[in-house]
Amino acid sequence: MRVGVVGCGLMGAGIAEVCARAGQDVIVVESTQERVDAGRDRIVSSLQRAQSKGKIEAAQPAIDRIRLTDDLNQLEDRELVIEAVVEHEPTKLDLFTRLDQVVKASDAILATNTSSIPVMKLATATQRPANVVGIHFFNPVPVLSLVEIVPSLLTSPETTRRAQDFAEQSLGKHAIRSPDRAGFIVNALLVPFILSAVRMVESGFATAEDVDEGLVRGAAHPQGPLRLADLIGLDTTAAIAQSLYAEFKEPLFAPPPLLNRMVEAGLLGRKSGRGFYEY
Incomplete structure (x- = not known):
């Protein structure tokens, strides 16, 4: 083809x-x-x-x-x-x-x-x-x-x-x-999970390292949600969150302020060399 x-x-x-x-x-x-x-x-x-x-x-x-x-x-x-x-x-x-x-x-x-x-x-x-x-x-x-x-x-x-x-x-x-709905199947499940991890860090409840280690060692995830967000790109993560919130109006779908500020600062994850971690 x-x-x-x-x-x-x-x-x-x-x-x-x-x-x-x-x-x-x-x-x-x-x-x-x-x-x-x-x-x-x-x-x-x-x-x-x-x-x-x-x-x-x-x-x-x-x-x-x-x-x-x-x-x-x-x-x-x-x-x-x-x-x-x-x-x-x-x-x-x-x-x-x-x-x-x-x-x-x-x-x-x-x-x-x-x-x-x-x-x-x-x-x-x-x-x-x-x-x-x-x-x-x-x-x-x-x-x-x-x-x-x-x-x-x-x-x-x-x-x-x-x-x-x-x-x-x-x-x-x-x-x-997947039906043509915001986030489709995978991101409609995955992105709210990532946003919950961002809120944990934003509130001071836990460090990024502890959140990720908890999910890797305690739930057998191949990598933690914040390292995954850095891989996806924080700008892309925020865009998916905005689309989910626009469609469903669920507060947990809204991008946290920390995520928005990081995107505005150009801290986009792996592709920019810095996000929740440095690369």
């Missing part, structure tokens, strides 16, 4: 990598040449690490299947385009309007990797809402096997089936279906 990926941050690079490793022809679009270069370095480094650890036989074949560009028009022949840009609704809406004009095939799937924005909103920014679906990967994409397939009320059954077949048969992922 001819796959397009828009955005080459942690998620976009991971999506492009797993598609290339699965033999797909991949074009990745970023907004500037500088970001194209950074995205290429991210993908190549990840594939070379996978080779050095014996997870793949050779990195070069997958690298050769990926082309990177700053020209969105290069996606015109794609059969599937996966959006993985910043979790900002106006940005995503503008992108889907542009993709609708660029991608030529009438049956092409326009997918979003959003973790919080309703798929319906993005679908109605196009003239083909039946072809728009959520394909939500989890970070790190090459490691975690789960994908959430999220049809909107306007997504056709054929689009949903094709999206699930792509995730399972082409990429070897395990797909679950």
Whole structure:
């Protein structure tokens, strides 16, 4: 399949990598040449690490299947385009309007990797809402096997089936279906849990280290909720929380002030070098 990926941050690079490793022809679009270069370095480094650890036989074949560009028009022949840009609704809406004009095939799937924005909103920014679906990967994409397939009320059954077949048969992922509600399945459960951990630290009830050690050693979690928040990105965590609160109006879904202040300060977790921990 001819796959397009828009955005080459942690998620976009991971999506492009797993598609290339699965033999797909991949074009990745970023907004500037500088970001194209950074995205290429991210993908190549990840594939070379996978080779050095014996997870793949050779990195070069997958690298050769990926082309990177700053020209969105290069996606015109794609059969599937996966959006993985910043979790900002106006940005995503503008992108889907542009993709609708660029991608030529009438049956092409326009997918979003959003973790919080309703798929319906993005679908109605196009003239083909039946072809728009959520394909939500989890970070790190090459490691975690789960994908959430999220049809909107306007997504056709054929689009949903094709999206699930792509995730399972082409990429070897395990797909679950979620209704088009804020947070979908995983984040609707996970993010309130993370927010509770943030409130513990904010109130002085416990340190970040003790919260995380408690969950790792006492509940057998692979990592604590605050280290996980740093991995997800505190800006992304806050955006999902805001979406959950907007939809359900539950106070426990609202992002705590500490989380908002950290985002405003640029303390976003691993990607900025500092969040609840330093990296």
